[in-house]
Amino acid sequence: MSEVILGHNVTIGSNVTFGHYVVIKDNVTIGNNTHIGDFCIIGEISNPFAQEIEHTVVGKNCLLRSNTIIYAGARIGDYVHTGNRAIIREQSEVGNNVMIGLQSELQGDCSVGEYSRIQSNVSVGKYTKIGSYVFIYPNCVFTNDNTPPSGASDGSSIGDFSQICTGVIILPSTIIGRFCLVSAGSRVAGLYMDDVWIDGSPASNKGKLSKMPFFNKSGKRHYPWPLQYDAGMPWQGLNFLEWAKERKIELPDIF
Amino acid sequence: MSEVILGHNVTIGSNVTFGHYVVIKDNVTIGNNTHIGDFCIIGEISNPFAQEIEHTVVGKNCLLRSNTIIYAGARIGDYVHTGNRAIIREQSEVGNNVMIGLQSELQGDCSVGEYSRIQSNVSVGKYTKIGSYVFIYPNCVFTNDNTPPSGASDGSSIGDFSQICTGVIILPSTIIGRFCLVSAGSRVAGLYMDDVWIDGSPASNKGKLSKMPFFNKSGKRHYPWPLQYDAGMPWQGLNFLEWAKERKIELPDIF
Amino acid sequence: MSEVILGHNVTIGSNVTFGHYVVIKDNVTIGNNTHIGDFCIIGEISNPFAQEIEHTVVGKNCLLRSNTIIYAGARIGDYVHTGNRAIIREQSEVGNNVMIGLQSELQGDCSVGEYSRIQSNVSVGKYTKIGSYVFIYPNCVFTNDNTPPSGASDGSSIGDFSQICTGVIILPSTIIGRFCLVSAGSRVAGLYMDDVWIDGSPASNKGKLSKMPFFNKSGKRHYPWPLQYDAGMPWQGLNFLEWAKERKIELPDIF
Numbered sequence: 001m002s003e004v005i006l007g008h009n010v011t012i013g014s015n016v017t018f019g020h021y022v023v024i025k026d027n028v029t030i031g032n033n034t035h036i037g038d039f040c041i042i043g044e045i046s047n048p049f050a051q052e053i054e055h056t057v058v059g060k061n062c063l064l065r066s067n068t069i070i071y072a073g074a075r076i077g078d079y080v081h082t083g084n085r086a087i088i089r090e091q092s093e094v095g096n097n098v099m100i101g102l103q104s105e106l107q108g109d110c111s112v113g114e115y116s117r118i119q120s121n122v123s124v125g126k127y128t129k130i131g132s133y134v135f136i137y138p139n140c141v142f143t144n145d146n147t148p149p150s151g152a153s154d155g156s157s158i159g160d161f162s163q164i165c166t167g168v169i170i171l172p173s174t175i176i177g178r179f180c181l182v183s184a185g186s187r188v189a190g191l192y193m194d195d196v197w198i199d200g201s202p203a204s205n206k207g208k209l210s211k212m213p214f215f216n217k218s219g220k221r222h223y224p225w226p227l228q229y230d231a232g233m234p235w236q237g238l239n240f241l242e243w244a245k246e247r248k249i250e251l252p253d254i255f
Numbered sequence: 256m257s258e259v260i261l262g263h264n265v266t267i268g269s270n271v272t273f274g275h276y277v278v279i280k281d282n283v284t285i286g287n288n289t290h291i292g293d294f295c296i297i298g299e300i301s302n303p304f305a306q307e308i309e310h311t312v313v314g315k316n317c318l319l320r321s322n323t324i325i326y327a328g329a330r331i332g333d334y335v336h337t338g339n340r341a342i343i344r345e346q347s348e349v350g351n352n353v354m355i356g357l358q359s360e361l362q363g364d365c366s367v368g369e370y371s372r373i374q375s376n377v378s379v380g381k382y383t384k385i386g387s388y389v390f391i392y393p394n395c396v397f398t399n400d401n402t403p404p405s406g407a408s409d410g411s412s413i414g415d416f417s418q419i420c421t422g423v424i425i426l427p428s429t430i431i432g433r434f435c436l437v438s439a440g441s442r443v444a445g446l447y448m449d450d451v452w453i454d455g456s457p458a459s460n461k462g463k464l465s466k467m468p469f470f471n472k473s474g475k476r477h478y479p480w481p482l483q484y485d486a487g488m489p490w491q492g493l494n495f496l497e498w499a500k501e502r503k504i505e506l507p508d509i510f
Numbered sequence: 511m512s513e514v515i516l517g518h519n520v521t522i523g524s525n526v527t528f529g530h531y532v533v534i535k536d537n538v539t540i541g542n543n544t545h546i547g548d549f550c551i552i553g554e555i556s557n558p559f560a561q562e563i564e565h566t567v568v569g570k571n572c573l574l575r576s577n578t579i580i581y582a583g584a585r586i587g588d589y590v591h592t593g594n595r596a597i598i599r600e601q602s603e604v605g606n607n608v609m610i611g612l613q614s615e616l617q618g619d620c621s622v623g624e625y626s627r628i629q630s631n632v633s634v635g636k637y638t639k640i641g642s643y644v645f646i647y648p649n650c651v652f653t654n655d656n657t658p659p660s661g662a663s664d665g666s667s668i669g670d671f672s673q674i675c676t677g678v679i680i681l682p683s684t685i686i687g688r689f690c691l692v693s694a695g696s697r698v699a700g701l702y703m704d705d706v707w708i709d710g711s712p713a714s715n716k717g718k719l720s721k722m723p724f725f726n727k728s729g730k731r732h733y734p735w736p737l738q739y740d741a742g743m744p745w746q747g748l749n750f751l752e753w754a755k756e757r758k759i760e761l762p763d764i765f
Contacts, residue, residue, distance in 0.1 A: 005275050017558065020515050020533050021549075023275050023293050035558050038533050038551055039276075041293055041321055044339075048272065048290050048318070063558070066551055066579065069321065069339055084554075084579055084597060087339060087357065102597065102615055105357055105375060117659075120615060120633050123375050123393045135659050138633045138651050141393050141421050143439065147469055147477035148418050149372075149390050149484050163658050166651050167679045167697075169422045169439050184653065184679050185697040185711055187422075187440040201440055201456065201711065214657055222657035229659050260530050278530050278548050294531075296548055296576055299594075303527065303545050303573070324576065324594055342594060342612065360612055360630060378630050378648040396648050396676050398694065402724055402732035403673050404627075404645050404739050424677045424695050442677075442695040456695055456711065 007043065019066060026053045031060030031078065038066040045072050046090065054090065071108075083120065095132065097234075109153075113160065115233055127155025128170075131178070133226070133233065134158050137166040146172045159194065160249075161226060169201075179224045179252060181209050194252040195224070210254040224254055262298065274321060281308045286315030286333065293321040300327050301345065309345065326363075338375065350387065352489075364408075368415065370488060382410025383425075386433070388481070388488065389413050392421040401427045414449065415504075416481060424456075434479045434507060436464050449507040450479070465509040479509055517553065529576060536563045541570030541588065548576040555582050556600065564600065581618075593630065605642065607744075619663075623670065625743055637665025638680075641688070643736070643743065644668050647676040656682045669704065670759075671736060679711075689734045689762060691719050704762040705734070720764040734764055 004018045007025040013032035022036050025043030036042065042064075043056040054073035058064070061079045068082045073090040080094055083102035088094060092106045095114040100106065104122040113132030118124070122136050125144040130136070136158075145152045156170045159178035164170070168182050171189040176198070182188055183199040192198055197209040206212075209223045216222040222229075226244075230236040235243035244251055259273045262280040268287035277291050280298030291297065297319075298311040309328035313319070316334045323337045328345040335349055338357035343349060347361045350369040355361065359377040368387030373379070377391050380399040385391070391413075400407045411425045414433035419425070423437050426444040431453070437443055438454040447453055452461040461467075464478045471477040477484075481499075485491040490498035499506055514528045517535040523542035532546050535553030546552065552574075553566045564583035568574070571589045578592045583600040590604055593612035598604060602616045605624040610616065614632040623642030628634070632646050635654040640646070646668075655662045666680045669688035674680070678692050681699040686708070692698055693709040702708055707716040716722075719733045726732040736754075740746040745753035754761055 019558070021276055021294075021531055037558065039294060039531075039549060044321060046320075048274070048292065065556075066554060067322070067577070085340070085595070103358060103376075103613060121376065121613075121631065125393075137653065137658065138635075139394065139649065143392065143421050147471045147480075147483075148392065148420060148436075149480060149486075150471050150477060151484065151486055152472060165658060166653050167422075167677075171439060181658075184681060216657045216660050217662060222660060225657075225659060228657075229661065231659075231661055276531055276549075294549060299576060301575075303529070303547065322577070340595070358613060358631075376631065380648075394649065398647065398676050402726045402735075402738075403647065403675060403691075404735060404741075405726050405732060406739065406741055407727060422677075426694060 013060060025056075025072065027072065028056045028058070030058045031062070033060055034058055034062040034064070036064050037068065037084075040064050040067065041069045043072045044069050059096070077114070097232075101138075110155070125153075125155060127153045129155060129157040131158055131160035131162070133161045134164070136164045137168075137184070139166055140164050140168045140170070142170045144172050161224070163225070179209065179254065181223065195254050208254070227255075268315060280311075280327065282327065283311045283313070285313045286317070288315055289313055289317040289319070291319050292323065292339075295319050295322065296324045298327045299324050314351070332369070352487075356393075365410070380408075380410060382408045384410060384412040386413055386415035386417070388416045389419070391419045392423075392439070394421055395419050395423045395425070397425045399427050416479070418480070434464065434509065436478065450509050463509070482510075523570060535566075535582065537582065538566045538568070540568045541572070543570055544568055544572040544574070546574050547578065547594075550574050550577065551579045553582045554579050569606070587624070607742075611648075620665070635663075635665065637663045639665060639667040641668055641670035641672070643671045644674070646674045647678075647694070649676055650674050650678045650680070652680045654682050671734070673735070689719065689764065691733065705764050718764070737765075 004022045009027045011029045015033045017035045019038035023041045028043040057075045059078035063081045065084045067085040069087045071089040074088045074092050076094045077096035079097045081099045085103045086100040087105040089108045092110040094112045097115045099117040102120040106124045107126045110128045112130045116134040118136045120138040123141045125142045128142045154172035156174040158176050162180040164182045165184040167185045169187045175191045177194040179195045186203040187201040188203040195209050197206040199206050214222050226240045259277045264282045266284045270288045272290045274293035278296045283298040312330045314333035318336045320339045322340040324342045326344045329343045329347050331349045332351035334352045336354045340358045341355040342360040344363045346363050347365040349367045352370045354372040357375040361379045362381045365383045367385045371389040373391045375393040378396045380397045383397045409427035411429040413431050417435040419437045420439040422440045424442045430446045432449040434450045441458040442456040443458040450464050452464040454461050469477050481495045514532045519537045521539045525543045527545045529548035533551045538553040567585045569588035573591045575594045577595040579597045581599040584598045584602050586604045587606035589607045591609045595613045596610040597615040599618045602620040604622045607625045609627040612630040616634045617636045620638045622640045626644040628646045630648040633651045635652045638652045664682035666684040668686050672690040674692045675694040677695045679697045685701045687704040689705045696713040697711040698713040705719050707719040709716050724732050736750045
């Protein structure tokens with residue numbers, strides 16, 4: 001641990017382990033059993049001459065892979081995993097059991113629920129809200145200014161259980177419901193209810209996702225996907241409907 | 256500063272500050288009051304066995320955020336800010352007050368004017384010329400070879416005050432005038448005059464941008480944008496038209 | 511070399527050189543004359559608490575530019591060059607003379623033949639197979655799950671001598687033949703034979719590439735390109751057809 005550089009007012013839980021050349025800046029709290037990989041920076045500040053530095057919290061049992069940067073003021077839950085070079089900026093909140101992939105960025109003032117997975121090279125603009133159990137595939141971008149440049153910060157929101165496929169551009173103020181799927185390469189604006197298949201550039205509502213002929217390798221209709229897939233999800237090994245009922249999650253009538 | 260590794264023939268101005276684990280290679284000049292963040296490399300060389308290493312210049316009052324890499328032979332103006340992991344390659348010139356965002360790359364022999372802002376994950380191919388007061392949003396790519404692979408380097412050029420929205424692909428030898436806007440996700444080739452709205456994949460001229468019904472939150476027609484937005488621009492707090500007149504900037508007749 | 515951190519069971523050839531702050535983890539072999547740049551990590555492990563760490567091999571005469579990460583279990587051939595921050599993950603195999611560009615990622619269980627060049631910010635999903643003499647331009651993504659999320663890993667394959675232009679999305683299980691070209695910004699699925707021009711989103715077969723009016727600066731039909739371009743290729747300075755004959759490469763009847 002001789003190579004870890006520690007700032008002032010740093011609180012480190014028990015069994016925390018560090019890689020090489022780690023930089024922990026001021027006012028950082030790290031929970032028990034978390035691992036901070038090589039070359040990570042925790043508590044990064046946008047302005048190195050700032051007088052006041054906000055408190056940064058990394059939860060317990062997290063795994064921050066090498067070169068991850070967490071900005072001052074971000075709050076990371078428990079059991080969060082990051083890919084190499086993930087970046088989480090000021091005021092963003094990341095729920096428990098989330099994965100943020102390689103070189104992906106959550107800009108400031110974003111929120112991510114629980115068990116969501118953001119894959120590689122995703123750029124999440126300021127004020128975006130991402131629900132729980134959401135998967136975002138590589139190279140998606142979430143924008144936030146309808147008349148650039150204007151200083152507006154019209155973040156979008158993605159409902160629980162939705163899937164945003166590779167290379168999607170989400171335009172400002174887009175609202176996507178739960179259990180939706182946006183196809184790869186789409187450019188999306190507007191408002192979508194639950195269970196919608198969204199496709200195209202510009203994208204449109206292609207109908208109810210659960211009625212579409214999307215069959216998985218077992219030959220079953222794949223959507224709504226939580227009935228078909230549970231790896232790493234909190235209903236793993238359980239019946240999804242019972243799990244949802246117990247959690248008092250109100251499901252749409254596609255179940 | 257004990258962790259800063261300094262090469263030969265390095266000139267560092269007054270009040271320059273360094274983060275941790277910074278590597279400054281040979282033949283580098285850094286201006287007064289500049290900050291070089293953690294893990295930055297200044298004067299990076301493409302071939303580690305090169306005999307002659309070109310002179311690298313970083314201006315004064317710059318802020319190079321952590322993990323920025325500046326290649327040998329690049330010349331960076333004053334008051335330039337980089338996002339984490341920005342990369343500026345050999346022979347590229349960056350004007351004063353420019354921002355180069357997270358993980359964006361200026362390949363070799365590029366130029367950027369003044370006060371332009373390149374956001375995250377932008378890939379700017381060799382020989383691209385970007386004017387002043389230009390904004391380039393995340394994940395844009397500037398290409399330079401019409402018949403790949405051919406070794407051609409047909410860079411594009413973007414006129415002053417133009418806006419290149421998220422995820423745009425600029426094909427080789429594209430010329431875009433001043434005060435244009437290219438919509439998100441477009442794939443652009445060809446020649447465009449001033450004040451054009453460019454949209455689509457493949458993109459086309461959709462008409463005069465200043466005539467389009469793009470209204471900002473104040474309910475005003477937003478383009479030409481310098482009448483509506485001035486944050487961080489040199490006309491901030493001034494009348495744009497007077498500022499332009501004083502600077503002898505010849506404006507198109509949309510003003 | 512005092513800053514190189516060396517794990518257990520590391521074998522380093524003769525004339526290997528290191529940049530600053532390099533981390534070599536356990537069970538790594540590095541061939542003669544290879545250079546490992548600043549901040550590289552060789553033998554990176556996904557789970558820092560893993561008991562068994564696979565053997566990582568980097569060949570001879572390689573140039574790994576700064577911040578490259580090679581995961582444990584990857585096997586890199588000779589004369590391989592990486593751009594800054596390239597990432598090669600577990601079980602992936604990279605042939606001789608390949609270039610992997612800036613911030614590009616080969617996810618696990620991928621293979622790349624010989625003399626192929628992957629440019630910047632390319633995301634290559636698990637189980638993708640890339641042939642030899644293939645060029646992949648910036649920001650392409652190779653996906654691998656047709657009904658996300660399903661845990662499927664249906665990698666695609668790209669035939670020898672094919673060109674995948676900027677910003678292409680390759681959907682799962684796509685098979686592209688030899689001597690093809692996919693235009694910038696296309697979204698591709700399905701099966702394509704040799705010598706096909708593929709374009710559009712969704713993409714389709716636009717006809718025989720060698721019959722298309724794609725002329726290079728010398729005014730010659732550019733495809734099949736190996737007759738027009740040889741820089742860095744093994745037939746450089748030779749007659750391509752004779753080189754191919756000697757290598758017993760069976761060419762399609764477009765030659």
